[in-house]
Amino acid sequence: MEYLIRFSQSHETFRLAEIQSLAIVEGIDLNVISYSEESPFCVVRLPSEDAAKALLKRSVLAQTIHEHWGTAENYDELHAIIKRDTAHLWPQYKDVSFKINIDTYQGSRPDKRKIELINSFAYLAFEGLILLKSPDQEFTIFEQWDFDAVPRNLPDPLRIYFGRLVGRSVREVIKTYDLKKRGYISTTSMDSELALVTANIALAAPGKIFYDPFVGTGSFPIACAHFGALGFGSDIDGRSVRGEGGKKSLKGNFQQYGLEKLLGDVFVCDLTNSPVRRARTFDGIVCDPPYGVREGLRVLGCKDPEQKDAWLVEKGKQLYRNPRFVPPKKPYSFMAMLDDILNFAADTLVDNGRLSFWMPTANDEEQEIPIPAHPCLELVVVCTQVFNKWSRRLITYRRLPEAEVDMSALSQRKQEEQQNGHTADDLNAFRRAYFKGFKSEKANPDVVN
CATH class of the missing domain: 3.30.2130.30 (VC0802-like)
Structure with missing residues (x-):
């Protein structure tokens, strides 16, 4: 019919x-x-x-x-x-x-x-x-x-x-989760409509386990929990996870909606220094990674641990249990972050599990950031939200069963993976283009790289 x-x-x-x-x-x-x-x-x-x-x-x-x-x-x-x-x-x-x-x-x-x-x-x-x-x-x-x-x-x-x-x-559920009514948010909290849509596209459902490695104030785990999935999350910034405590915290947001039973746990880490076992346990990974516009991207670690930053390493070993301790961070490549997200998903998603993450790009075809690929992940759909000179895309992949993975392509990928660059702008082409107003460098010969 x-x-x-x-x-x-x-x-x-x-x-x-x-x-x-x-x-x-x-x-x-x-x-x-x-x-x-x-x-x-x-x-x-x-x-x-x-x-x-x-x-x-x-x-x-x-x-x-x-x-x-x-x-x-x-x-x-x-x-x-x-x-x-x-x-x-x-x-x-x-x-x-x-x-x-x-x-x-x-x-x-x-x-x-x-x-x-x-x-x-x-x-x-x-x-x-x-x-x-x-x-x-x-x-x-x-x-x-x-x-x-x-x-x-x-x-x-x-x-x-x-x-x-x-x-x-x-x-009508969009109104229930409206950020204006939520007890604890940040400037980067995903609005309720797109968070719920992301959870749907990622196939969140009862009996499934979902994870957000850039959890912030919890918009995605909350959306997944609304549809019955058990949500986990982590963030490099412990302050965003803890909030002010009580209602002004990520856990307080879950309590506000009566979803506390569907919050597995939240913890502090970054994607490259994660305690999560590389085991095929997650049914879905949903996230909105940092774009590195407000500040350069960072991961835990020291730029030069053997010389001037060595004392930070020793301090971290002594004080890492102190909740007030802020661990040192080093610059992180935007493109490397995309590769790390895909690698993490390939290692932790169950067969046919989905990775749905948001990624920015310029609207100019010459400056457009290509969609990353991985031999273990099949691209399902790309959805685009257009702004003025840039857009953000929700990219969704399906974790292929091992029998469908091109093992030679996977082996070649592992051999080619490497990280380059030192500064936030060197490491993040999108950030550099954002602050140049997405003007083509070909059209501006005076611009010096």
């Missing part, structure tokens, strides 16, 4: 990825018939109405799903399709209460015209009560208008859909 999904018209490159991921979580056979990022309407084929309800029950970017009765470019054609293809369904709804809505995307209709359009479906011969609140069945006329249809005074929509409401999404 065909179903019509009504998406929110936001984060367009994420919408299909979320729905396809939810189909995997629910074990649903999903076939996308028509979809465009320019439209909030998507027609899919699903095995049953129960499957349609299950598909949307935890979606964040969709709004509703409807049994698809017809699509056409005008009302005469739509009525003909409905009469031809759905007459056998009408008797089921003859005596139940109902209502018919009109959803005019990018367009507008006066109330009088809306009533006329609703009455044009009188041939359905529904005899039940018309209830505007809580009817047994709800039908909707969806009109898709061209851009700026109202100021351009366009007479007709581009396309018309008609369907019976089957299920709703959980889009």
Whole structure:
């Protein structure tokens, strides 16, 4: 049976990825018939109405799903399709209460015209009560208008859909986790909508273990916990993990939402100096690594431990148990960080487990940072959030079973891995481009590297 999904018209490159991921979580056979990022309407084929309800029950970017009765470019054609293809369904709804809505995307209709359009479906011969609140069945006329249809005074929509409401999404949950209502956040806390979408695309679900190696104030583990996964996290900055204690802390955020039972643990470390065993235990890794813009990227360690920084090493050995001790840090390459994330995921994800991480890039093709690759990881989808001169991408990989890994490519990768550079700018091409306003160095010959 065909179903019509009504998406929110936001984060367009994420919408299909979320729905396809939810189909995997629910074990649903999903076939996308028509979809465009320019439209909030998507027609899919699903095995049953129960499957349609299950598909949307935890979606964040969709709004509703409807049994698809017809699509056409005008009302005469739509009525003909409905009469031809759905007459056998009408008797089921003859005596139940109902209502018919009109959803005019990018367009507008006066109330009088809306009533006329609703009455044009009188041939359905529904005899039940018309209830505007809580009817047994709800039908909707969806009109898709061209851009700026109202100021351009366009007479007709581009396309018309008609369907019976089957299920709703959980889009309202965005308000529950709104950062403005959260007790403890930082300047880099991921907003609730994208955190929840990331958890969905990474296949967070009950019985799964998820980990965020750049946990900060806990946005991603909280989102994963909302969908039933057990969340773990770590961060190089112990202050962000501990907060002020009580409600003003990462654990306090979990308590605020009643999710404390789904917080495994949080600890202080960086990805290159991690106590996490390299064992295939995580079902998912979700994170938003630091971009190194506000300050250069750092990892634990000393730039020159054998000479001027040697005393820091000895101090660390003596005082590492002191909660006030701040360990020394050294510069870290942005590109090396990406490689380390992929290596860590390859070592710790279960078969078919997912890595979903955010990565910045310039919008200019010449300055665009390439998507990193790893022989053990298959690229699943890339979703993009565009800003002014730069974008950030949510990149999702699937951990391949060992039998599918190209072992020769893996061996070659290990031989080629190395780190170069010394300063924050040398190590981070994105940071350098950010502070140059993403101006092409070819277009600015006076710029000295």
